[in-house]
Amino acid sequence: MQNTAAHGSWPSPVGAALAAASDGRPEYLGTVGDEVWWSAPRPTEGGRRTLVRRRADGTEETVLPAPWNVRSRVIEYGGRPWAAVERPGAGPLLVFCHFPDQRLYAYEPDAEPGAAPRPLTPVSAVGGGLRWADPVLLPGRGEVWCVLEEFTGPAPTDVRRVLAAVPLDGSAADDRAAVRELSDGRHRFLTGPRISPDGRRAVWLGWDHPRMPWDGTDAVLAEITADGTLKDARTVAGGPAESVPQADWDAAGRLLFASDRTGWWNLYRAELAADGGLGPARALCPREEEFAGPLWKTGVSWFQALETGPIAVLHGEGDAVLGILDPETGTLVDAPGPWTVWGSTLAVLGTRVLGVAAAPDRFAEIVELDTRTGRTRVVGSAHRDPVDPSFYPRPVVRTFTGPDGREIHAHVYPPRNPGTTGPAGELPPYVIRAHGGPTGRSALVLDLEIAYFTSRGIGAVEVNYGGSTGHGRAYRERLREQWGVVDVEDCAAVARALAAEGTADPARLAIRGGSAGGWTSAASLVQSDVYACGTIIYPVLDLKGWATDETHDFESRYLDGLVGRLDEVPERYEERSPLEHVDRITAPFLLLQGLDDVICPPAQAERLLARAAGRGVPHAYLAFPGEGHGFRHAETMVRALKAELALYARVFGFDRPDVPELELRT
Structure with a gap:
């Protein structure tokens, strides 16, 4: 028998400490001997x-x-x-x-x-x-x-x-x-070398400002001399408008690379010519799917060749799954099992393929596929349910309609608790979650941070707004010069649709996000009256500052594509920056910031707070020494989650005596 309680006040075994302890996933898989x-x-x-x-x-x-x-x-x-x-x-x-x-x-x-x-x-x-x-x-x-x-x-x-x-x-x-x-320093950015099976050649990726690696990269091939130097380095794939996020070798010494030259990251293979150049590249499985992703970190892998000829690939529209590709016929067979999302790290051990995989009801695990039998099994970091899985949310994959009829992809997580339901006629509050990047996506995996809210009666929706990856280059480039416009509009469109259809309480909608998602949250509070409150986490707030000397080298020219060149459209930088329009914010907000963040530095958060002071808008600021861009300490994550829940309790009007009351300043 279910009890009835106001949404947000439901009892739940998914505590903040449990969510923090479950944060993170395995990365950078490899084999060492057997x-x-x-x-x-x-x-x-x-x-x-x-x-x-x-x-x-x-x-x-x-x-x-x-x-x-x-x-x-x-x-x-x-x-x-x-x-x-x-x-x-x-x-x-x-x-x-x-x-x-x-x-x-x-x-x-x-x-x-x-x-x-x-x-x-x-x-x-x-x-x-x-x-x-x-x-x-x-x-x-x-x-x-x-x-x-x-x-x-x-x-x-x-x-x-x-x-x-x-x-x-x-x-x-x-x-x-x-x-x-x-190397000769010809590129400002580069990835590590991948050395051919015979040890005679190396391939790596390079790119330069103002391009980001999902805009255009060069695959560089060089000979390795007997004395261990690189010579005759030359670009063999990619270019200013072609993104090559991975290049590697098969067992026969042929070059494999992913490229979005058709508008989708597909996999290609090319023979080395007798003169050391590269022969024609052949698409091995041309599809309107992604066989790679954005190169936010170096050393990741979306494909790995087996010595026996097949290629393990990650592919899909939206989230990626593992498949085994026959490069001669183009036949692609997906790995069986309950996993719906595979991370961009693969390793090969003989005829076995290993990867990191997860699902909406499973944490990330190390999974092995035996290509001889077609069977999969968990071999490491095995999932264990820390609570009854009936407290996990059941996400629904949906496509919403935005301005001009454009599609918006999202994951909707309704409230779920086996022992409690909301009062008859009461619609639940919902939190719109904007992912970071912004060239990234929210993956459909078990996240106890989301369960922390949904098991208490608060719905959540992850919006893969225009600019997100997984849906081809055209979808990704909807955000070109439109950051602070398309992302804000898409999140608001999803929020309004949920309210209009009777899924969410229109008076109790919130927006939250970190990094670029923090930007979208802050910009949404400035531009929209949809939200009753917002949680802004290590955000970009001042475009001009971020474009000059307030971020790191990798993203220091990112805004050229997302907004436009500062020297050409300075008014756009001022028009869109939340810092310049604090007077338009009327909804309460919580600002969370790591004090060691060099990507989105605390100086921007502190300037926003200074301008918000005395304006009558309730707000709170929690700063965390020792934290950079992305919280990693369990005690930080616990405090941040409880503060966020306390904000919603205060604004949405439900009781949460198990979390400290959030002190709001005006």
Whole structure:
């Protein structure tokens, strides 16, 4: 028998601490000999990431204890932070990037007990120092090849990036001159090298301001000489208006790459010509689907070739699933199982494919597909229900209609609680969730942060507004020069539609988001009267400041495409910036900010607060020392979730005695 209680006041076992402990997912999967390794979040251990290894007998163990933190800061969002090889009779050799100092370290986990990682690279006091990502171990050369990001001055844009070779003997630990540079610096941004099976060639990706990697990238091919240098580097795919987010090799030494030259990221293969050039590229499975995604981090993978010929691919419109592609016939067979979303990290071990997969009722797991039998199984980070799954929301995938009849993709999460329902005739409040990026998407996976609200009687909807990925380049480019317009309109259109159809209470709608989603939330409160309140998390608030010196190098020219060039349309920067129109905000809001955020710095939040003071609009500000862009500490996430619930309780009019009352200033 169900009890009746006001929406928002329902009792729930999905607590804030439980949601925080479940935050994050495995990343950067790889194989070491016959073992499977991956990086894993530890929110209750200061937000660090560790490495986990699954031995051949199925046992799991942590490779690096606290305080080691396996995470790179290259382009601030990071890249693949580790590589390891198995050495016969000696165990694995691991090279990883340690987050606090960004040095590369070498570690032998099977060496004598108590042995510590040893540094391979030096520390630099200039700007953001020296940073490393996408390591490729070459023990035969005694080196690890990787991306080097080197700051040359104090400004966030005083930076250069090259491919570099670091000696494994530790001779560069205190000597920058001992690091051997491999590439010529022709691109401002680049990914790590992928070396051909015969060891004679390397391919990597590069791009330059003002392009972002989903706008246009170059796939660069070079010969590897006998002395370990790169020569004859030339662009073989991509260009200013063609995005190539991954390039790699098959077992026969043919080049594989993803490209959106048709408007969709599809997979191509090309033979190397006798003169070292590239032959014609052939689309292996041309479809109006995405076989890749936005390159927000380096070292990710949407495809991996098996030695036997097939290619493991991630593909789909919307979320991506795993399939096995026969490159000769174009036949594509999807992996069986309950998983509906696969992450952009794949590894191959013989005839087996490994990936990270999740579903609306399952956390991200390490899943293995045996291509000989077609069977899948969980081999690591196995899902376990921390509460009765009847408290999980059941999302509905929907397409709404926006201005000018355009389609808007969204996931609707109605309130759900097996023991409680709302009073007859009472419509639930709903929170519109705007994802970050904005060139990104919300994936349809189990998220206890959403369950925290839906199990208490508050609905949620994730809006993959125009500009989101997963639906082709044309959908992605709806946001070109329209940031702060299309995203705001699409979120409002979904909110109004839910209210008009009787799903949501029109008087109790909220908007929330982080990073670019924080921008959309703030801009929505400025431009729209749809929302009763909003939660703004580490946001962009001042376009002019963000376009000049208030963000990092990677996104410092992002606004050229999202808004237009500052020197050409300065009025647009002022017109759309929430900071310039604080007087238009009439709804209460909560602002959450990490004080160590270099992507969306606290200075912008503090300026907004200064302008909001004394205007009579209730608001609260929580700032978190030690947090950057994206909260990682469990205690931070707990406090932020409770504060958000407290805001909704105050504004929507329900009781929540289990969370501290939010002190609102005017």
